[in-house]
Amino acid sequence: MSHPPYIGRFAPSPSGPLHFGSLVAALGSYLRARSQAGKWLVRIEDIDPPREVLGSSEDILKTLLAYGLQWDGEVLYQSDRIQAYQTKIEKLLAQDKAYYCQCTRKEIKAMGGTYDGRCGRLAAPLNTGAIRIRNQAGVEHFNDLLMDDVRVDKGFANEDFIIKRSDGLYAYQLAVVMDDAFQQITEVVRGSDLLIPTCRQISLFQQFEQTKPNWLHLPLVCTTPGMKLSKQNHAPAIDKLHPQESFNAALTFLGQAQVQPSEQMSEMVAQAVNEFDLSLIPKQTEIVLA
Numbered sequence: 001m002s003h004p005p006y007i008g009r010f011a012p013s014p015s016g017p018l019h020f021g022s023l024v025a026a027l028g029s030y031l032r033a034r035s036q037a038g039k040w041l042v043r044i045e046d047i048d049p050p051r052e053v054l055g056s057s058e059d060i061l062k063t064l065l066a067y068g069l070q071w072d073g074e075v076l077y078q079s080d081r082i083q084a085y086q087t088k089i090e091k092l093l094a095q096d097k098a099y100y101c102q103c104t105r106k107e108i109k110a111m112g113g114t115y116d117g118r119c120g121r122l123a124a125p126l127n128t129g130a131i132r133i134r135n136q137a138g139v140e141h142f143n144d145l146l147m148d149d150v151r152v153d154k155g156f157a158n159e160d161f162i163i164k165r166s167d168g169l170y171a172y173q174l175a176v177v178m179d180d181a182f183q184q185i186t187e188v189v190r191g192s193d194l195l196i197p198t199c200r201q202i203s204l205f206q207q208f209e210q211t212k213p214n215w216l217h218l219p220l221v222c223t224t225p226g227m228k229l230s231k232q233n234h235a236p237a238i239d240k241l242h243p244q245e246s247f248n249a250a251l252t253f254l255g256q257a258q259v260q261p262s263e264q265m266s267e268m269v270a271q272a273v274n275e276f277d278l279s280l281i282p283k284q285t286e287i288v289l290a
């Protein structure tokens with residue numbers, strides 16, 4: 001049987017400029033895709049306006065190009081997919097595969113921290129609030145291409161989780177699964193901060209009867225143990241004018257050989273693709289920068 005062609009992606013949220021941690025995710029997913037002669041797509045995950053920083057979508061795309069990371073086709077913006085998310089939500093509600101919930105954080109805490117599904121058992125269902133999936137395909141473990149067998153807590157795996165928030169925003173879990181399916185992604189390469197939520201994403205793929213991709217989670221760049229470099233802790237933006245140094249530092253972080261510095265980033269990228277070796281990436285969920 002022939003394999004479908006490899007389609008990978010990088011899916012940044014426009015909550016600030018690219019920092020070294022996001023460069024590692026972008027470069028790792030790019031090198032993996034190109035070393036398989038695959039496509040590499042970019043999707044801007046802009047469905048959380050309160051967290052969005054104006055101008056950062058354009059800045060992220062410019063930065064990728066400055067690093068020689070050219071994507072295939074058009075960039076997909078999640079904000080253009082709202083209608084698809086809403087249609088899906090309505091269908092799930094109509095089929096009783098999702099339900100409204102008005103439980104507060106405090107109430108969930110009193111349940112032991114895991115939602116017990118009570119709003120889904122009401123004789124008279126609610127018609128406002130957050131919307132939860134009736135989780136009928138809880139996934140307790142999966143095989144990650146780098147981290148091997150990943151296991152999550154049973155309660156977490158089987159929880160009816162939120163797919164639309166009470167403030168009207170669509171949950172990341174819903175959007176990411178619908179879009180990975182829509183873009184026919186065959187392999188997701190991203191940071192290990194999303195290792196555990198992957199179980200929820202797999203359960204949605206199963207409930208939506210969509211073909212699942214494979215997953216490969218890269219080590220996270222951390223400043224101290226457990227503290228990832230992020231836009232929230234003001235990680236500095238990477239240098240767009242002199243990308244050579246950060247490019248090689250990201251290769252080193254991923255366990256890869258450095259490449260010959262060049263004014264032409266396309267040359268550095270081509271060499272990195274040529275030399276890319278998955279078996280050299282450290283099998284660690286995080287690495288603390290020295």
Ligand code: GLU
Pocket residue numbers: 010011012013045176190194
């Ligand atoms: N948008 C997410 C982020 O920036 C990544 C989503 C994903 O790769 O699945 O953290």
